[in-house]
Amino acid sequence: MGILNVTPDSFSDGGLHAGTRRAVEHGLRLAAQGADLVDVGGESTRPGASPVPLEEELARVVPVVRELARAGVAVSVDTMHAAVAAAAIEAGARLVNDVSGGLVDPAMAACVADAGVPYVASHWRAPGGEMDRHAVYGDVVRDVTSELLRRVDVLVAAGIDPGRIVLDPGLGFAKRADHDWELLAGLPALLAAGFPVLVGASRKRFLGAALSGRAGLDTEPRARDAATVAASALAAAAGAFCVRVHDVAAGVQAVCVAAEWAAAGRDAGARTAGATTFKNRAQESRGRPIVSASLR
Secondary structure (H helix, E strand, O other), X not given: OEEEEOOOOOOOOOOOOOOHXXXXXXXXXXXXXOOOOEEEXXXXXXXXXXXOOHHHHHHHHHHHHHHHHHXXXXXXXXOOOHHHHHHHHHHOOOEEEEOOOOOOOOOXXXXXXXXOOOEEEEOOOOXXXXXXXXXXXXXXXXXXXXXXXHHHHHHHHOOOOHHHEEEEOXXXXXXXHHHXXXXXXXXXXXXXXXXXXXXXXXXXXXXXXXXXXXXXXXXXXXXOHHHHHXXXXXXXXXXXXXXXXXXXXXXXXXXXXXXXXXXXXXXXXXXXXXXXXXXXXXXXXXXXXXXXXXXX
């Protein structure tokens, strides 16, 4: 998923693609670089960001979605507002990416259910100006997973097909850096819930924090793309359905490496299983135990 911020104040590229023409040009570049989806957003959700009037968000997003869809690009809309989601879907968006998981706008679930499009529900606790005060967890992996699954219950009750729901752990949203790392390491627990998982680590604060203190390293957001590649590859190798990135060309390389790594791991596992089966049969023929209890 390629990020297309049609905003003046996004944390790493605000203003670079403001205006319909420049945004469409960049969206086409992202698609050409290999983005399966171009995610168009008109409201920054960075920590401390101010809300955008609905009319302004619509004016930023809808013309870009329409032009990209007309050009054959698969587009998603990054919004917390049902009115924007509905207008973007009408303009050609194929997926709604809601960082609030439907908490900001109670009408969002019905909107998505009526449209029948896939929906990304992120873990979220508070808006940008307040989120850092809510970064308190007992066990962050357990807490985030359980809170997301409670949102799933609400969304399904509102009519959204559970087969169209994608979960996002919401890295950076009411999370400290250590929380983000624990969530990445704990992706298997979230994946065990049975839903596809989207990971959006691109250029975020926790990557900058990991780089800080290293001599010669630039830790500013736009200098974090190499760190993003590493995080994306790890997430994809762990089984993430999608990674959301600013640098699509590098992101594609990351997921290709992850796919080969995962495939090699499966092959190695199959070889190990085959060798173990052969050994067990040989042991059985000599009257020895097939496997120890600890390996069953």
